[in-house]
Amino acid sequence: MTTGTGSETGHPAGQAAVVAAGRGAGPAGGLTGQSPPTIYDVARAAGVSIASVSRVLNGRRNPREETRDRVLQAVAELGFVPDGAARALSVRLKEVVGVVVRRPQPTDDDGVFADEDENLQFPDMINRGMEFVAQRYGYDLLIRSVDLHESDGRRIFALARKSDGLILHDQVISTEQLARLGRQVPVVTLAFVPTPTTVNVRSDNETGMRELIRHLAVDHGYGSIGYLSGHLDSPDNLARSATVRAEAEAAGVQFVNGPQWQGDYSAAGGARVTERLLESGTELPRAIVCGNDQTAIGVLYALAQRRIDIPGQVAVAGFDDIPVARHLNPRLTSVRQPIQDLGATAFETLHALISPAPGQQDLRGRDIVLPTRLNRRESCGCGPGHPDSLVLAGMEGRQP
Amino acid sequence: MTTGTGSETGHPAGQAAVVAAGRGAGPAGGLTGQSPPTIYDVARAAGVSIASVSRVLNGRRNPREETRDRVLQAVAELGFVPDGAARALSVRLKEVVGVVVRRPQPTDDDGVFADEDENLQFPDMINRGMEFVAQRYGYDLLIRSVDLHESDGRRIFALARKSDGLILHDQVISTEQLARLGRQVPVVTLAFVPTPTTVNVRSDNETGMRELIRHLAVDHGYGSIGYLSGHLDSPDNLARSATVRAEAEAAGVQFVNGPQWQGDYSAAGGARVTERLLESGTELPRAIVCGNDQTAIGVLYALAQRRIDIPGQVAVAGFDDIPVARHLNPRLTSVRQPIQDLGATAFETLHALISPAPGQQDLRGRDIVLPTRLNRRESCGCGPGHPDSLVLAGMEGRQP
DNA sequence: GCGCTTCCGGTAAGCGCTTACCCCAGGCCC
């Protein structure tokens, strides 16, 4: 009782106030709690049944013009918008897709990179790409972050029941869990592997990396190349690592790797690995290729600390080509992934899984691969003369 | 008919297949479509009524231990998770908050900054802060982006019906619309203004900016300061601009501003304004303070193009202190906003609006202000000796 | 003028949950 003002919906009243907590429950009373109008309110205002209102709103069996107008006017006056949950329950479509991202796990000794959040940039750009297409289909993204290798995936399954399908960023679930999940709801993974019930979207690590290694080995003629890896169990990392090795060997260049070259995709990790290598007195390879750009940022930092000339003494390259890459000093050579496209494609694919077009063939089990290409800048040894490099170069401006 | 396998839920069957489109409708048949179990399935498996299942799941009126165990076992076996929409409809709580962000509008002449996405970094970090606390309350964020000054706000009202409350980033709605929206659902705005029905969260522009201007005018003794503004109607911009003027005048320093100093919070805008000033032959002020860091990036770029020494000839400072700031060359002096806190506070506040704690007083109409502080780096003229500046300084490393 | 087809719009069922309400045992007291 005493719920909203003027809201005798005319349909069975019932408990209402019970769990309504927070709506007009506060001492403020008056001007709030005006809970949004329901379809019953509209029907009453227009003098028709709720079925007619619904039909008008959904363009079904086009009702008589006059009826339609009456309804539309009532809708406009009341500012009615149908409730998402009710609609979802009825049509069995929420028009929401769940997106699971991995929450970066800061370690103890991140030092200068402690609150370094470029990590976020990459997944966020992917999400941006998703959101962009999602708009067109009237979908929204429901975002949830989980810890690396979320123990039981419970939080992921829960998110599934709030949405029509899931897009999983890398390394948020195990393969078994993924297969199980895929059996219950449409799922698209990013930079992972397809399962019989899910589809994966990734970019072409091999081609881009091959181009980079050939550039370093052949064009620059560097005699040794090290690979500072990302998470060991990341498929992207495995592919990149294997390609570096294969191409280096093919070019007759020494490939440097090993346990002490183990990074974790973070700037802090890249810096840490570099420092330890330096401390151990090992001679660095002529060029260091990093699992991603974050790692490269860390490497650049650690080398600069030791006054090591980049690319004069050691060349450095990254992977991803995040926007910051071109603002670094020296500007970072990197393999460009179509970041936003990755997201857009993931969404497009998921949507096809959720509501397949008439003739649409089943996509499950597919591995969708997007192209990559090398972006040469200064950190690999290319000069500022390259067309790509007309960017925020503080250097040139500093010494007239 | 022929819906799922073994899914005779025992409750009225009905239409089912009608709108189920996409679930097992595809030619694939078999291994998919296994639509998730419902509470009826669990009840049948446990040999109890759905009410008991629900009670066990929600810990109500603790049922007998034996019953509870039977139910929990059935839940585990079936992997049951309640459907979000159904639950939401019933308890009138979706456990979802809508977040509206502004989609950057690329203009025609963005040049090098065309696909510059640092713009995203700031809002994304705020969202990260929200998500972090949202977790603790079992909420998820439903993200939607709108164009600057979304014409009628329809998309915002629609999002409201998919969630329990809204958090609006800056400049996505007009004040009138906002007041109307606030009457229907709990709303928190960021960097805007409070209305009688909504609360606003922002950071303390005045204090941080005051500190910056005093630093430039007093510590560095610069004789003139220009302010390259953000969107004219952004309250943040107004406050920053006013503070720059007031403090400059108070310090007896010339304040340079005017229509040709109008930026738009983007790097491209900052570069454009700077280039036009340079072309027009105007003499630049000794220091340029930017509406935000993006703008400063553009300014840095344009000045470097002209071989103007920063901070030797012109000092530059930003606002926000986004992570990239410390990787620029020279490293950018900026006023630090507690970015993630902004998001966390916004969520906390919204949650208090949605389900106020027992004694909780009404927050509506409040303007919550978070503290800021100056981060001195090189672009204002401070040397690399400053403790803050031990960061990715490519410069030092380049010339041994 | 009468049966048939259309076209409209109302009635009600059902989406998957939560919970008020009630009924049935069992235990208790006098």
Add this chain to the structure above:
DNA sequence: GGGCCTGGGGTAAGCGCTTACCGGAAGCGC
């Protein structure tokens, strides 16, 4: 031993929508 209370669990209503189904009113041809 009967009335009462209590606790456990089932029944059903209701959350706000969509839509199958039906009944009434026109419109039509013969």
